[in-house]
Amino acid sequence: MFTQQLKKVTGLLLLVLITQVSLAQNKVITGKVTDARDGTPLQGVTVAAKGNRTGTQTDAKGAFQSFSR
Numbered sequence: 001m002f003t004q005q006l007k008k009v010t011g012l013l014l015l016v017l018i019t020q021v022s023l024a025q026n027k028v029i030t031g032k033v034t035d036a037r038d039g040t041p042l043q044g045v046t047v048a049a050k051g052n053r054t055g056t057q058t059d060a061k062g063a064f065q066s067f068s069r
Contacts, residue, residue, distance in 0.1 A: 029066045033058050 029049060033042045041062025048055030049068045056066045 027068045029068055031064055033062045033064065 031047070033045045033047065034040060035042055041058070041060070043058055043060050043062065045058045045062070045064075046055050047058065047064045047066060049066060052066075052068050054066075056064050058064045
C-alpha cells in the first residue's frame with residue numbers, strides 16, 4: 001500500500017518538475033521582413049512577439065533574431 005502511494009507521489013513530482021523545466025526554456029524566433037509590393041528587405045523595422053516586452057530590429061537584409069520565453 002505504502003509503495004503504491006510512494007510511486008504515485010514520485011511520478012506526480014517528476015511530471016511537475018519536467019513541466020516546469022520545459023516552460024522555463026527560451027525560444028529563438030528568426031525571420032525576414034520584406035516589402036509586400038516588391039519583396040525588398042526592410043531595414044530598421046521593430047519586431048516583437050505578442051506578449052513579450054522586448055523586441056529587436058531588422059538588419060540591412062531585413063533579417064531579425066529575437067529571444068522569447
